[in-house]
Amino acid sequence: MADKAELLTPLMRLRRRRRAAKAFGALLAVGLALLFGIVLSVNNGRNYQRLVTWLGMDEYLARPFAASPPPALRARRTTLLINAPPRLIRPAAGLHDRLSVLPHLTTHERCERLGEDGPASSFQAAGGEWECLFSKELGTMPEPSVIFIQIKGVSSSTFRTFRLKLSLLDSAKDGEMFKLVARSIDRFGLEMAPENLHYLYDRIRTGRSFSSRFDSYRVSYERERDDDRRFNLMITQLPETSTCGQSTVASNGASMRSSIVRFPLECLPLQQRALSHPIQPN
Structure with a gap:
């Protein structure tokens, strides 16, 4: 088989x-x-x-196993910040007026400066409180553009509220009204950083409402509900000191607390002194 x-x-x-x-x-x-x-x-x-x-x-x-070499770094150009607000991309160099010495004026003198080139301002003080009023009209229309400022305070050197009512009834005078607003804020002496002032003036010119904190102020700008041509600017001064911690120090039977004051500083160029004798090495 x-x-x-x-x-x-x-x-x-x-x-x-x-x-x-x-x-x-x-x-x-x-x-x-x-x-x-x-x-x-x-x-x-x-x-x-x-x-x-x-x-x-x-x-x-x-x-x-040899480690692989790190990837080569490639330098890339930064993209243009088109959508960023101008106040955030504006160069901060040259803002040396932050440390400039401002003239020491009383609230009465600061109120009088509002009416230097126009109607005189009104200042009243009673019971430890004071009030400053200023009003000016621009235009030849039956309803001219009006700016009204009311400032209240309880101290001889500081204020509590700065209220500004802006009525843009004559469109031909809008440019002059915006300049008058900026001039009034500058004459009264609101100590704000230049970029904050630029941001505030830009919002006023464009008529956009906002609410924010600038330096030691709370600022709000709103349009009236009944009339789109009327705006209200409110500036409230915030306290400069804040209580820090709970520790107390006895002093003559009274308790004292430490305070911290926030103040922005900027680097300023210093003049270099020429040395009369060169430095010799040790």
Whole structure:
């Protein structure tokens, strides 16, 4: 017979099972070795370095995985800040008038400065409080443009509220009214940073309402609901000092608390003095 049944003895069957077990063990060992190598080689050999350090053999086993060089930095031009407000991207250099000495004037004198080139202002003081009133009309229309300022305070050098009502009834005088508003704020002597004043004047010219804090003032500018041509500007002076901490110091039976005054400073150029004798090295 051509096809004869192969007779397998028990010894031959045992040898076949051993060969299959050896082949499976070899494949399993190769697979585990590949998996172990992949785990050690990821992240530029960081896992391998950790294993060597954990075994205490970092001085004997060199690192086979060379770290890849860092990517080259490419300088890019900054994009134009088109949507940013002008007051945020305006260069701050040259704002040296922050530390300029302002003339020390009383509230009565500051009130009189509002009416230097027009109708005289009115100042009244009674009961420890004072009030300053100023009003001016511009235009030849039956309803001219009007600016009305009311300032109240309780101290001889500071004010509490600065209220300005602006009525732009004559459109031909809008430019003069905006200049009058800026001149009135400057004459009364509101100590604001130049960029804050630019922002305030820009909002007044464009007629956009806002509410914010400038330096030591709370400023709000709103349009009246009944008439789009009338605006109200309110400036409230905030306290300059704030209580810090709970610790008290006894002084003649009275408790005193420390205060912190916030004041912005700016670096100013200093004149360099020429040395008469050069500095000799030690």
